[in-house]
Every structure is written in structure tokens, then in C-alpha cells.
Amino acid sequence: TFAGPIAFLKSAPALQHLPGADVPEVAFAGRSNVGKSSLLNALTNRNSLARTSNTPGRTQELNFFDVGEPLAFRLVDMPGYGFAKAPKDVVKKWRFLVNDFLRGRDVLKRTLVLIDARHGLKDVDREIMEMLDKAAVSYRLVLTKADKIKPTELDKVVAATAEEARKRPAAHPDIIATSSETGLGIAELRAAVIEAIG
Numbered sequence: 001t002f003a004g005p006i007a008f009l010k011s012a013p014a015l016q017h018l019p020g021a022d023v024p025e026v027a028f029a030g031r032s033n034v035g036k037s038s039l040l041n042a043l044t045n046r047n048s049l050a051r052t053s054n055t056p057g058r059t060q061e062l063n064f065f066d067v068g069e070p071l072a073f074r075l076v077d078m079p080g081y082g083f084a085k086a087p088k089d090v091v092k093k094w095r096f097l098v099n100d101f102l103r104g105r106d107v108l109k110r111t112l113v114l115i116d117a118r119h120g121l122k123d124v125d126r127e128i129m130e131m132l133d134k135a136a137v138s139y140r141l142v143l144t145k146a147d148k149i150k151p152t153e154l155d156k157v158v159a160a161t162a163e164e165a166r167k168r169p170a171a172h173p174d175i176i177a178t179s180s181e182t183g184l185g186i187a188e189l190r191a192a193v194i195e196a197i198g
């Protein structure tokens with residue numbers, strides 16, 4: 001499916017702007033700057049489909065991308081959470097937007113919760129996991145920027161992250177380590193998206 005056409009559909013700054021819930025969706029969540037938009041680009045093999053930036057807070061709306069012709073599924077790039085430098089009310093707005101979307105979207109098949117491989121799970125990540133567990137929304141933890149640490153370090157963070165994931169009712173037990181730079185884990189992630197879509 002990823003070999004077919006992929007196109008930006010629309011940006012939703014608020015829930016009333018969501019596209020119709022007519023096809024399965026997979027969403028990208030995670031802290032600001034963790035690499036959500038970059039991973040979406042790597043996954044779809046498009047350099048600048050989703051806008052990326054070194055400055056946290058780049059993605060400010062829910063962005064929907066149509067995959068396949070005929071339309072097979074949608075990928076959803078989302079604003080980051082836990083970005084302390086943005087004005088408080090803005091952070092709050094993103095948080096409500098993301099949380100309400102994740103909790104209330106019945107076509108959402110899986111949420112990919114991205115974690116920076118250098119840092120591992122943080123309390124803000126655990127908060128979103130808690131929210132997803134409570135709402136029984138299926139999610140999978142994906143480590144990003146794996147190129148920035150040594151393989152031995154990566155093995156450790158994969159093991160530690162998997163240990164936490166296995167205690168979480170709505171989490172997939174297996175972790176995927178990725179790098180949008182080197183392509184590590186991208187094929188595996190594509191397979192995981194296809195599997196989630198069902």
C-alpha cells in the first residue's frame with residue numbers, strides 16, 4: 001500500500017474540522033520534537049510530505065494523509081505534547097485536541113507513541129499511555145532517533161521500554177526502534193501499520 005499514492009488531505013485545528021470517519025486511521029503521538037513528522041515522511045518515503053523542524057512545536061494541527069488509490073487508510077500527524085516553551089494556553093489547546101481526538105475517534109486503529117531513544121520513557125509519555133489505557137485505545141511504542149545512540153545503548157532502552165509496555169493493557173508488547181535518518185526499523189513500522197489497519 002505504501003507504494004501507491006499518498007496525499008495530504010487536510011489540517012484540522014479543532015475537532016469540528018476532522019475529515020469524515022470513513023477509513024481506518026493510524027496516528028503519530030509523542031513529545032514535541034521527538035520526530036513524528038519525520039517518521040511519517042520516512043514511512044511514506046516522501047521527503048517533505050509532513051513539515052518538520054528543529055524548533056519544537058512545528059506541527060500545530062491534526063494533519064491527515066490519504067494512503068492508497070483507492071483510499072486504503074489515513075495517517076494522522078499530531079502536535080507534540082509536553083512542550084514547555086509554548087504559551088500555556090496553546091499547550092493546553094493542543095493537549096485537549098490530541099486527547100479528545102485519540103479518545104473519541106472510532107476509526108483510529110492504532111496510535112504510535114513515539115519516544116526519543118536517547119531519553120526513554122518520561123512521565124509525560126506515561127501520562128499519555130495512562131490516558132490511552134483508560135480509554136482502551138490500542139497503541140504501540142516506537143523509539144525514534146536510534147541513530148543518535150550506540151547499538152548497546154539502544155538494546156538497553158528497547159528492553160526497558162518493552163518491560164513497561166508489557167504492563168500496560170492497551171499497549172502492544174513489542175517495541176520498534178527507528179531512525180528516519182538511516183531507515184532503521186522503517187520496513188518493520190510499515191508492516192506494523194498494515195497489521196494495525198487489519
Ligand code: GTP
Nearest residue numbers: 032033034035036037038052053057058059080180
Ligand atoms: P513537533 O511537530 O514540533 O511536535 O515535532 P515532531 O515530533 O514532528 O519532530 P520533527 O519530525 O519535526 O523532527 C524534529 C527534529 O528532529 C528535526 O530537526 C528532525 O530532523 C530531527 N529528527 C527527526 N527524526 C530523526 C532521526 O531519526 N534521527 C535524527 N538524527 N534526527 C531526527
Ligand code: MG
Nearest residue numbers: 036037058059
Ligand atoms: Mg511535527
